[in-house]
Amino acid sequence: MAKIIGFCCNYTAQVPVDVLEKEGVIGGGVELRRLPCTGRLEVPMLLDAFGEGADAVFVAGCKIDTCHNKTGSLRASKRVRYAKGLIEELGIDPELLEMFFADRGSTGDVVEAIKEMEKRTEKGA
Amino acid sequence: MIIANQKPLGEIMDMLEGVRRVLVLGCRGCVAVCSAGGDKEVKILASAIRLGKGRKGEEIEVVEETFVRQCDPEYLEPLQEMGKDFDLVLSMACGVGVNFIADRVPGVKVKPALNTTFFGANLSSGEWKEMCAGCGACVLHLTGGLCPVARCAKSLSNGPCGGSQGGRCEIDPEVPCIWHEIYEKLKGFNEEASLETIMPIRDWRPSGHGGPRKRIREDLLP
Numbered sequence: 001m002a003k004i005i006g007f008c009c010n011y012t013a014q015v016p017v018d019v020l021e022k023e024g025v026i027g028g029g030v031e032l033r034r035l036p037c038t039g040r041l042e043v044p045m046l047l048d049a050f051g052e053g054a055d056a057v058f059v060a061g062c063k064i065d066t067c068h069n070k071t072g073s074l075r076a077s078k079r080v081r082y083a084k085g086l087i088e089e090l091g092i093d094p095e096l097l098e099m100f101f102a103d104r105g106s107t108g109d110v111v112e113a114i115k116e117m118e119k120r121t122e123k124g125a
Numbered sequence: 126m127i128i129a130n131q132k133p134l135g136e137i138m139d140m141l142e143g144v145r146r147v148l149v150l151g152c153r154g155c156v157a158v159c160s161a162g163g164d165k166e167v168k169i170l171a172s173a174i175r176l177g178k179g180r181k182g183e184e185i186e187v188v189e190e191t192f193v194r195q196c197d198p199e200y201l202e203p204l205q206e207m208g209k210d211f212d213l214v215l216s217m218a219c220g221v222g223v224n225f226i227a228d229r230v231p232g233v234k235v236k237p238a239l240n241t242t243f244f245g246a247n248l249s250s251g252e253w254k255e256m257c258a259g260c261g262a263c264v265l266h267l268t269g270g271l272c273p274v275a276r277c278a279k280s281l282s283n284g285p286c287g288g289s290q291g292g293r294c295e296i297d298p299e300v301p302c303i304w305h306e307i308y309e310k311l312k313g314f315n316e317e318a319s320l321e322t323i324m325p326i327r328d329w330r331p332s333g334h335g336g337p338r339k340r341i342r343e344d345l346l347p
Contacts (some may be wrong), residue, residue, distance in 0.1 A: 042165075042169075043168075043169045045167070047175075089134035090173065092180070
């Protein structure tokens with residue numbers, strides 16, 4: 001089972017992962033880490049997530065024009081792009097790290113992100 | 126400030142071959158301001174090293190530290206003792222810091238994590254541009270404050286070359302011809318006639334011709 005770590009802000013996924021797993025919406029092995037805003041995300045958090053054994057890592061922030069903190073998700077997306085370059089240099093497929101933009105309060109968008117990352121880990125397996 | 130870039134991770138990982146304990150040492154001077162070797166970059170590189178080594182199944186202890194500067198002896202002092210505990214100090218300072226550690230801290234193996242590139246200014250967040258070549262013989266008083274040594278691709282002393290077209294340099298249309306800008310700047314002050322005075326052949330000796338340069342101010346010596 002692939003281990004997927006996702007970083008979400010307070011305004012995206014509202015439903016806890018264990019509920020989604022119980023309902024069969026997503027598979028096991030998913031961990032969501034909440035941040036007040038994805039603008040709080042730092043590059044080492046992404047690298048360390050892979051270091052902890054994640055097969056894939058994603059970030060789900062607000063859509064660019066709806067970020068509660070104006071530019072938080074935009075900043076996060078730039079950091080994800082930077083981290084993609086670093087993991088590629090270390091021999092990890094950069095597709096296994098991704099930024100997603102979700103509607104505020106929409107768990108569905110985050111579920112889609114999880115499914116997409118599950119698909120990508122299967123492709124790489 | 127001195128501008129630097131992190132070396133490719135592959136090159137850094139090669140330096141860490143066989144290393145079990147490394148100190149990633151940042152500098153809060155120029156390289157922190159240009160986002161190459163300050164506290165944040167130390168954390169990123171340390172995480173990248175742990176990840177890279179972990180993927181190879183190799184153990185490494187990575188310790189993070191940042192000094193105020195690596196180019197002043199008082200700030201390097203703690204490294205005299207601390208450095209002995211590490212197989213390698215990976216310096217995220219500019220080349221000056223790396224050299225200074227190598228000179229001043231015997232018994233400590235130091236290697237660079239950055240490529241030191243130029244003296245530049247911060248145009249906007251994430252963008253730096255070369256402004257000075259450190260040539261040791263400033264002519265900025267003759268050129269409206271714009272440096273033809275650092276900012277002309279050919280470091281010309283007496284006006285543009287034939288490749289200057291429409292105020293742009295032949296090496297790249299994005300690069301302004303600095304001699305065009307010098308002319309426009311002086312014209313704005315009604316001083317363009319000063320450009321008719323031919324600048325003598327440049328004396329490159331202060332630019333490092335005689336080996337490593339040194340500056341002494343007698344009144345400040347201990």
